[in-house]
Amino acid sequence: MTVEECAQKLSLRFLAGEEGAQTEISGGYVGDLLSWVMGRLEEGQAWITVMGNINAIAVATLKDASCIILTDEAPLDEDARRRAELEGVPVLVTDKNSYQTALALGQALL
Amino acid sequence: MSCIKMKYEVPGDDFTRAGEASSMVKRKLKQLGYNPDAIRRVAIAMYEGEINMVIHAGGGVAEVEVYPDRVEIALIDQGPGIADVEMAMQEGYSTAPDNVRSLGFGAGMGLPNIKKYTDAMRIDTEVGKGTTMYLTVKAK
Numbered sequence: 487m488t489v490e491e492c493a494q495k496l497s498l499r500f501l502a503g504e505e506g507a508q509t510e511i512s513g514g515y516v517g518d519l520l521s522w523v524m525g526r527l528e529e530g531q532a533w534i535t536v537m538g539n540i541n542a543i544a545v546a547t548l549k550d551a552s553c554i555i556l557t558d559e560a561p562l563d564e565d566a567r568r569r570a571e572l573e574g575v576p577v578l579v580t581d582k583n584s585y586q587t588a589l590a591l592g593q594a595l596l
Numbered sequence: 597m598s599c600i601k602m603k604y605e606v607p608g609d610d611f612t613r614a615g616e617a618s619s620m621v622k623r624k625l626k627q628l629g630y631n632p633d634a635i636r637r638v639a640i641a642m643y644e645g646e647i648n649m650v651i652h653a654g655g656g657v658a659e660v661e662v663y664p665d666r667v668e669i670a671l672i673d674q675g676p677g678i679a680d681v682e683m684a685m686q687e688g689y690s691t692a693p694d695n696v697r698s699l700g701f702g703a704g705m706g707l708p709n710i711k712k713y714t715d716a717m718r719i720d721t722e723v724g725k726g727t728t729m730y731l732t733v734k735a736k
């Protein structure tokens with residue numbers, strides 16, 4: 487499933503990095519502590535979080551996450567949005583919480 | 597390819613630029629066609645070291661040497677030093693202040709991540725003088 491297909495299935499809205507929409511999603515990882523995610527997220531996974539700052543973009547880029555999904559309508563900082571555009575990291579947002587989003591992603595990936 | 601050297605200034609307390617040096621090194625290694633697993637491990641280790649210099653040491657310098665069989669990284673700062681390295685290496689140990697925690701730092705996982713993803717790690721530190729960390733990532 488690509489990021490774009492995931493966006494349609496889970497009703498996610500693109501905030502940045504739409505050029506990465508065709509990236510394949512291999513799974514998901516949920517977490518808000520950056521070095522926790524740094525150590526455990528695997529390449530290609532969708533990162534489900536409420537952290538919309540520039541450091542989150544750095545982590546997603548360095549770890550080659552397929553996308554960031556911001557849950558609970560968590561905000562994306564303006565400098566983070568610009569960095570995500572520059573790096574081509576898709577950032578999407580949903581009004582659902584992280585549990586609901588992980589559940590929906592898991593079902594969509596079956 | 598003999599040895600390629602890179603050097604980056606890491607500014608202190610500037611979280612908007614934190615991660616730049618590791619991103620640049622990752623890009624450079626990709627251009628060189630370096631071993632992907634080694635690139636991944638260098639990116640993680642260097643990011644954590646860089647962020648630690650930003651948060652805990654008021655910035656520093658990152659020196660990277662790329663050899664065909666390994667990458668060597670030195671992270672040098674003139675910060676407060678680490679009083680108890682063994683304690684600092686424990687998962688979950690952190691002295692990160694609240695304003696930094698609200699940005700997502702302070703899990704106390706940075707140094708354990710570095711240990712996990714490098715082949716060698718050495719910390720030279722002196723309280724009041726600073727810290728230098730030497731990291732080696734082998735290209736297997």
Ligand SMILES: Nc1ncnc2c1ncn2[C@@H]1O[C@H](COP(=O)(O)OP(=O)(O)OP(=O)(O)O)[C@@H](O)[C@H]1O
Nearest residue numbers: 521648652653684690691701702703704705706707
């Ligand atoms: N360069 C440094 N100078 C001084 N103290 C340091 C330095 N690097 C680490 N420390 C000390 O070691 C502790 C543990 O570091 P570690 O990277 O594991 O966790 P953290 O930076 O606090 O949180 P996290 O990395 O999970 O965001 C820090 O809280 C700090 O007290």
Ligand SMILES: [Mg+2]
Nearest residue numbers: 644648706707
């Ligand atoms: Mg740290």
